[in-house]
Amino acid sequence: MRLTRVTLLIIALIIGVGLYLLLRQQLSVVEPQTYQATEEAMVDVAQLLATFVEEDLKKGGFDEETFRKGFEGAQDRQFKALIHGHLKDHVGLGAYLTNSRGKVIFDSSGRLEGLNLSGSRDVALTLRGEYGARSSRVDKDNPDSSVLHVGALVGTVDKPFGVLTVYKPQADVLPIVDARRRSIYWGTGLIGAGILFLVTAVFIWQYLPVGRLTEYAREIESGKRPPLPKLGAGKEVNTLARALESMREALEGRRYAERYVQTLTHEMKSPLAAIRGAAELLGEDMPVADRQRFLGNIRSESVRAERLMNRLLELSALEGRSSLDVTEIVDLSPIVARAVEQGQPPAELAAVRFEVELPYEPVPVRGEAFILRSAVTNLLENAIDFSPAGGTVDIALRRENGTAFIEISDRGPGIPDYATDRVFDRFYSLRHHASGRKGTGLGLTLVREAAELHGGWVSLEPREDGGTIARLALPVQP
Numbered sequence: 483m484r485l486t487r488v489t490l491l492i493i494a495l496i497i498g499v500g501l502y503l504l505l506r507q508q509l510s511v512v513e514p515q516t517y518q519a520t521e522e523a524m525v526d527v528a529q530l531l532a533t534f535v536e537e538d539l540k541k542g543g544f545d546e547e548t549f550r551k552g553f554e555g556a557q558d559r560q561f562k563a564l565i566h567g568h569l570k571d572h573v574g575l576g577a578y579l580t581n582s583r584g585k586v587i588f589d590s591s592g593r594l595e596g597l598n599l600s601g602s603r604d605v606a607l608t609l610r611g612e613y614g615a616r617s618s619r620v621d622k623d624n625p626d627s628s629v630l631h632v633g634a635l636v637g638t639v640d641k642p643f644g645v646l647t648v649y650k651p652q653a654d655v656l657p658i659v660d661a662r663r664r665s666i667y668w669g670t671g672l673i674g675a676g677i678l679f680l681v682t683a684v685f686i687w688q689y690l691p692v693g694r695l696t697e698y699a700r701e702i703e704s705g706k707r708p709p710l711p712k713l714g715a716g717k718e719v720n721t722l723a724r725a726l727e728s729m730r731e732a733l734e735g736r737r738y739a740e741r742y743v744q745t746l747t748h749e750m751k752s753p754l755a756a757i758r759g760a761a762e763l764l765g766e767d768m769p770v771a772d773r774q775r776f777l778g779n780i781r782s783e784s785v786r787a788e789r790l791m792n793r794l795l796e797l798s799a800l801e802g803r804s805s806l807d808v809t810e811i812v813d814l815s816p817i818v819a820r821a822v823e824q825g826q827p828p829a830e831l832a833a834v835r836f837e838v839e840l841p842y843e844p845v846p847v848r849g850e851a852f853i854l855r856s857a858v859t860n861l862l863e864n865a866i867d868f869s870p871a872g873g874t875v876d877i878a879l880r881r882e883n884g885t886a887f888i889e890i891s892d893r894g895p896g897i898p899d900y901a902t903d904r905v906f907d908r909f910y911s912l913r914h915h916a917s918g919r920k921g922t923g924l925g926l927t928l929v930r931e932a933a934e935l936h937g938g939w940v941s942l943e944p945r946e947d948g949g950t951i952a953r954l955a956l957p958v959q960p
Contacts, residue, residue, distance in 0.1 A: 608635050940952070
């Protein structure tokens with residue numbers, strides 16, 4: 483996944499640089515283009531006003547008073563013009579008129595009259611028959627105080643009367659420029675965010691399932707039996723997951739069969755050898771007491787072999803499953819009660835008494851009742867086998883913080899320190915308290931498998947007054 487992150491980072495950098503260059507290019511032309519559009523309109527106005535002045539001159543002279551009243555009236559007008567989100571409520575356009583020597587003879591604001599502007603670009607270039615325009619600051623330290631000027635010739639180049647200049651503060655246009663910049667920032671930002679989101683989503687959609695499959699394979703390698711992770715709707719990834727799951731099942735099935743054949747062969751040697759030896763001795767003449775003792779050995783070893791086979795069948799049925807196929811909400815109270823009922827006969831034979839404590843309220847869990855009852859039964863049998871005659875086995879079911887606990891405690895010798903880490907291993911067993919024989923070593927393994935299939939856990943802990951507490955924990959359904 484490191485390569486994925488590096489690739490995503492490189493793509494993000496490329497997109498970021500591209501968006502930065504695009505943003506810079508767009509911002510660099512916003513202000514010039516806006517001023518160009520404003521200047522283009524000012525050229526029309528300047529030429530139009532210059533024509534009016536020429537008409538007055540042809541009629542006998544420049545009517546300064548009419549011009550002044552026209553500008554004052556325009557500036558006093560009240561209006562509201564919403565231009566693409568920009569509200570304009572005053573006339574920001576002004577004009578002045580110079581004679582052929584560049585002296586201002588009329589100014590709509592009244593501040594420039596009498597000044598000599600022959601050196602200004604708008605006047606000087608226009609008098610030469612060229613396009614005259616300039617941008618000058620009212621305050622040299624304030625760039626926002628610039629004023630656009632556009633000149634138009636009054637008369638002819640050969641016999642000019644003067645120059646009519648239209649001027650407009652750039653501050654009137656700055657709100658439009660700022661609004662345009664904001665729209666560029668927002669638009670570019672949304673485009674960039676959309677592209678990055680799309681690229682990230684594609685990477686997550688493609689590589690997150692691969693990461694889950696990798697973790698799934700690692701858990702299998704460590705000996706766990708995790709369920710196949712949910713990978714979404716991607717066809718290719720789900721095909722890969724199903725192929726991996728099929729391969730796992732095939733390999734596990736082969737290894738599972740080999741391991742069980744070897745284990746069963748090894749474990750069956752001892753009872754079969756004992757039965758065979760006892761059977762051969764029974765063919766000889768011997769006292770009745772010895773014959774009865776050998777017959778008892780045959781019966782006990784047969785029971786041991788049968789119990790071993792039953793435990794192997796139960797365990798193989800659990801270990802061959804990565805998850806529960808069909809589950810339902812079941813109440814643990816009747817399951818524990820049924821297991822106690824089944825464990826009563828062997829408990830009476832071993833002179834062991836049960837103390838049962840079940841809650842009045844239901845304790846619902848999701849799972850298979852048969853597997854759960856088998857787990858509880860194995861814990862009970864284990865407690866009976868290691869309890870002394872006349873001892874008591876306490877069975878309690880309680881619910882705490884969303885977890886159900888089935889606790890079965892005996893008063894036997896407890897678990898030696900050297901066996902603490904191995905009691906859940908397959909075929910590992912300690913000698914029973916009463917018979918002195920070892921068990922199958924499969925009961926606790928079966929309980930652990932059942933707990934993991936139901937999303938829970940099992941533990942064995944020493945009891946304060948001697949003995950062992952077996953605790954099976956399962957998640958409670960709300």
